[in-house]
Amino acid sequence: MTSTLDVGDAELAYADTGSGHPVVWLHGSGPGATGMSNFGGNLPAFQDFRNIVVDLPGWGNSPRPDTDEPLIFHAADRVVRALETFGIERTHLVGNSYGGAVAMRIAMRYPGLVDRIVLMAPGGVLPADAPPWPVGLEHLFGYMAAEKPSRDAMAKFVRLMVFDETLATEDLIDERYESSLRAHPELPIPPNFGDLTPDLRLIGAPTLLVWGRDDQTVPLSWAPRILHGIPNAELRVLPDCRHWVQYERAPEFNHIVREFLQGGIAATEG
Incomplete structure (x- = not known):
């Protein structure tokens, strides 16, 4: 069940579950993405934390604002307002793709707010030779550019997100497709992410x-620029x-992330 929060010039949909040290979960920019779908x-593996799962502006049940600001920058400030x-004075951040970029922006601008960060193939940092x-x-931008995207286009997109294509179930494709039609982003292609x-x-x-791997x-070859750019970063490759690491390799992901975040709490309390 999601609720909606007024953050001044925008509304953010979110779910709030569990109890304990806060963790903010930030989803990717793929068509049909929402916090809970990601x-x-x-x-269920994190119910001893307070989990705030956000629909970023323009995705899920969060309306798209009228702004010329880069999407990452705009979203980060609205999450902080929430x-x-x-x-919440201090929190962990977990971000997938675009959501990882939003998490990095929050950590850059509001360092006192952030305990530990988990980034799954984050956006916001491109190699010099892109495009x-x-x-x-290519499929993501093509889907965004279509006036009325097809379910077949969604199926191709979802299958590209997983190594084991049996995980791209018909139910998952339907869910993402229907969500994308409810909140199809109207953006320049490629979007101005920042x-x-x-x-x-x-x-x-x-x-x-x-x-x-x-x-x-967001290919692994893009990782070194981020790994070497963030002073206290480490990398795990599956x-x-x-x-979709958190979906395709959920048990390993949950274990790795819990271990890392618990270290953050111990360090903070110690």
């Missing part, structure tokens, strides 16, 4: 990068896995 299957409303785009981003590269050094929080959307 992370709902992981939350946390201020909740009275051309990886095949996953560039975080110059400020990576400002991220002081311990950071865990998690990557699927076979990612065809084989036989593409972009």
Whole structure:
């Protein structure tokens, strides 16, 4: 069940489950993405944390604002306003793809708010030779550009997100397709996400990068720029896995992330 929060010039839909040290979960920018579609299957393993799962502006049940600001920058500030409303003074951040970029932006601008960060193949940092785009981003941008995208286009997109295509179930494709029609983003292609590269050094929080070795959307070859740009970053690479690490390799992901976040709590309390 999601609720809606007024953050001044925008409304954010969110789910709030569990209790304990806060964790904010930030989803990717793929068509039909929502906070719960990205992370709902992981939350049962994290019920000893307070899990705030956000629909970022323009996705899910959060309306798209009228802004010329880069999407990453705009979303980060609205998430921070939500946390201020909740009275949260310090939190972990877990972000997938676009949501990972939003998490990095929050850590750059509001370092006192952030305990530890988990980033799954985050966006916001491009190699010097992009474009051309990886095949996953080509399909994402193509879907966004279509006046009325087809279910077949969604099926192709979802299959690119996983190494094991049996995980691209008909139910999952239907769910993502129907969600994309309710909140189809009206964006320039490629969207103006914003560039975080110059400020990576400002991220002081311990950071865990998690990557699927076979990612065809934000490829592993893009990881070193982030790994070496963030002073306190480490990288875990999962084989036989593409972009949706938290979905395709959920048990390993849950274990890795819990271990990392619990270290954050111990460090904070110690």
